[in-house]
Amino acid sequence: MxxxxxxxxxxxxxxxxxxxxxxxxxxxxxxxxxxxxxxxxxxxxxxxxxxxxxxxxxxxxxxxxxxxxxxxxxxxxxxxxxxxxxxxxxxxxxxxxxxxxDADSFAEPIGEMLFDQAVNGGIAAARKLLQRAINACLRKAPMARTRPAFLKVDGAIGEVTLAALLWVLGYPALGMPALIAAFREVAADRYRAIAAADPSQKRFLKGWLNRAEALGR
Structure with a gap:
């Protein structure tokens, strides 16, 4: 030795x-x-x-x-x-x-936004935020002939959600900027709902909203 x-x-x-x-x-x-x-x-x-x-x-x-x-x-x-x-x-x-x-499978900064919100509120909540953000983007393209149907917000990220995500990212009037903005807004809405439902959580709201605004940056 x-x-x-x-x-x-x-x-x-x-x-x-x-x-x-x-x-x-x-x-x-x-x-x-x-x-x-x-x-x-x-x-x-x-x-x-x-x-x-x-x-x-x-x-x-x-x-x-x-x-x-x-x-x-x-x-x-x-x-x-x-x-x-x-x-x-x-x-x-x-x-x-x-x-x-499976954050690496999503384009930047989608995986990072999901990660941040999962740590803060759980994986199911983060996935639902992505679905809500996609739906918000779809509402901004009402005349698009190829627009997919609105997603069921159930936290299940499968083929339907991923196809809708790809459509949003590929649609010229939307793309990643629109998705990021929508994700920030639905995250902020979730925080506001938590504070409204439980007044003891209002002390955290300002910090939470700052966190939502920083998503994707």
Whole structure:
């Protein structure tokens, strides 16, 4: 033996596109936040306690502890959120949002907008926003002979939604600029609806609207 460490090293590589999206999200989400009105509980880098309990119970290293029971006390709680490192958040963002959305399959910045809104409101909500944005664009082309039918807003991104998306992107009077603008608006509408339904969430509305306005930039 020559004294060198021969233990296995596992490296997780991310695309430049994902890395850029994650860094932007870090600026948006910030660090540790613990607001009583936040329904997700204590949050760090956008990873809430509610989310960590649901997704952090994996045991990929088979050591008998949940991988995100970071203090090894047998449960996942606020202390574990506080112990999160940025690398942990990047892993969770990628595994639970970027990959599940298949964000790389969408043109920029559609994948990034979906990613941002999925982290903030869940994958189903993000997909519904895309469908609403497509429908908003379709309404702006009432005379187009080839215009597809309006989408059912169900969060299922299949052939029908993708075909409508391609039509919007390819229609000269619409294209990517119209889709981005529509996505921002439907995201803002969603935030306004949340605040209207639950007055305790109004304190977050200004920041949410700024977040919506930054989508696709």
């Amino acid at each position: 020559d004294g060198r460490d021969t233990s296995e090293i596992l490296v997780t590589a991310y695309s430049r596109r994902y890395h850029a999206a994650a860094l932007k999200l870090r600026v948006t989400e910030g660090g540790l936040a613990d607001y009583p009105a936040d329904r997700g509980g204590v949050t760090k880098y956008g990873i809430s306690l509610r989310f960590l309990k649901a997704e952090g119970a994996i045991d990929l290293d088979a050591d008998g502890f949940a991988d995100f029971d970071l203090d090894f006390d047998g449960d996942i709680d606020g202390a574990d959120v506080r112990l999160l490192r940025w690398g942990d958040a990047v892993y969770l963002y990628h595994r639970c949002f970027w990959q599940r959305l």
